[in-house]
Amino acid sequence: MQTKYEVQEPNLIVWVPQELDHHHADILRGEVELLLHIHRIRNLIFDFSETEFMDSSGIGVLIGRSRNLGYQNGIVYARNLNQHVEKIFKASGLDKIIYIISEETKQ
């Protein structure tokens, strides 16, 4: 497993990699799906504190997990977005689909 994560059912925290492009999005998607199969998860939290780059491939991963988890009444959250990631969220409307947790201090 390349992805750093923490499970405390029903919560799963996943640390998004430094660069979330098509290449890393495919890895992240596969590993998060596996974790969602093994554990009973209602809240999936993507932590972006280590993420410096994200493009539209990352949007697909987040929307996909939000949809799949939504079938089971689960919710997807995002936290610790840097300025660039926040711009990607806003430009794509992702900020209207994914709940952004903003109480933690931004880098």
Next chain:
Amino acid sequence: MKTNQMQLIFDARSVNECFARVAVAAFLTDLNPTLDELADIKTAVSEAVTNAIIHGYQSKENKVRLYCTVWDNNVEIIVEDDGVGIADVKKAMEPFYTTKPELERSGMGFAFMDAFMDELEVTSKPGVGTKVVMRKRIGAQD
């Protein structure tokens, strides 16, 4: 007007998406772009290269060509492939339109290139390939 140019030819593999955008960013250092401008350009390059790999070549290995030219404070980036091409470029450029929803593509690739660069031109011919030309002026925010 003095220009400076570089060219990259690389395998259409997803691992090279990062290489392409970082190489362009390194090439632009001399123009003293802001971190914001650099992030915009890296995103646009990543989108164009990812499109060439996933859509142009349908993930079959082939070569992607990238040309980057700078003059004064201007950057021009061209990303070319000899892939399947796009029959309806206008349709392909619509936000959220994707031909590969099964791969969870968001359909935001061209929209991001358009939003993060000043100019975007896409020419394509089915069976021949696609050429994306993007331009941006560095320091325009000052």
